[in-house]
Amino acid sequence: MFKNKEAFYKSKEWLSFREIFISDMTDAVTGDVYCSHCHKVILNKNDLIVHHKIELTDENVNDYNISLNPDNVEIICFNCHNKHHRRFGYENKKNVYLVWGAPCSGKSTWVNSVAQPNDLIVDMDSIYEMISINKRYTKPNGLKGIAFDIRDMLYDVVKYRRGKWTNAFVIGGYPMKGERERLLQKLNAESKHIEATKEECVERLYISKDRDINEWTKYIDDWFEYYQE
Template sequence: MFENAHDLYKSKEWKNLLQTLKLERVNESGKLLCEYCGEEIVKAYDCIGHHKIPLNNSNVNDYNISLNPDNIMLIHFKCHNAVHHRFGYELPKKVYIVYGSPCAGKSTWVESMGTADDLIIDIDKIWECISFCDKYNKPRKLQQNIFETRNCLIDQVKMRLGNWQNAFIVGTYPLKMERQRLADKLGAELIYIDCDKEICLSRAKDENWKKYINEWFESFQE
């Protein structure tokens, strides 16, 4: 029994069903195509299971709706928002924790997915917003203020304060327990931006950032 839709999305039943559908719905060329726009879904984190009959707390335990393959479309993350806006569905507030190595492309992905109705809590952008430093310059004397600003915004997300539609929390979060604890606290979905270490290093602006990248890959827990 699921208490709400969020419980379903965290469940093994849902994750196993999505994995099965991804395998079953590849075309003859081995590509998985978005069932909304028809373009290829390249990255695993960009594939969303969309319920044709909208899921809510009243029907979440009706498996003919919640876990019925015929009621589920595999579509791009951005297409998911488009589907709901097009058909006027009222989406509940959703929270995503987007994590990965420095220079993996987390902020770039979020900016390509978000809309004007979404809230973005990006530690690098906070550095730029409330200091004279760019995101590659992080003096220790400012760290407490930066982190307290981020924590204040995260508390607002926890209380669902405001009229935002989606909240994206962007950070490195290499430790499994740390990011899972935050996800449980916020009722959030974890999205891992997977990027090869060599690519991240090639994007680094200076030696300090190369050091951060190497340290992240040493401490990262799947």
């Protein structure tokens, strides 16, 4: 028995069901997975969502004819998922996503690929870049307090849903489970983990031209050392 849908989505039953369903829906020849709504190939695994046709709620989460029924789920891409939930009475809902993962895992790249002009982005790298003449990823200690004050102000904007933005994307590392869960609860946000192996992050670091190799190698090592699922 699951106490709510959040517990269900973290369960072994759902994760196993999801993996098998994705495998069944993968084209055996090309290895491609298609969105059921726009019918385009989902190129980025972080865009792939296994969506319940009959909405999953805390009340029906233990009805396996709804929660674990292959006929009640479909694969859709992130953008189609958002469009779906903008209809059917959700037009004015402000969605918030905590986008987290290792350094160089592709968090900002993913957000840039899905965000729309009316969306709000909260990102420490962008804040430091905005308030100084420094290049991106340069974070002087003298500006640290101001940068965090701006971030906290934006957190309040997101928390209380102030303004006329549509979606908010809060970007950060957040390797510690407790820190993530506190922020998810504070902002009433959905978790969006941008998954990447340590080797993939290091490979992207060496391709990057705007990061210090030694400094960011340490950031990557530290993240994977402290990471908690």
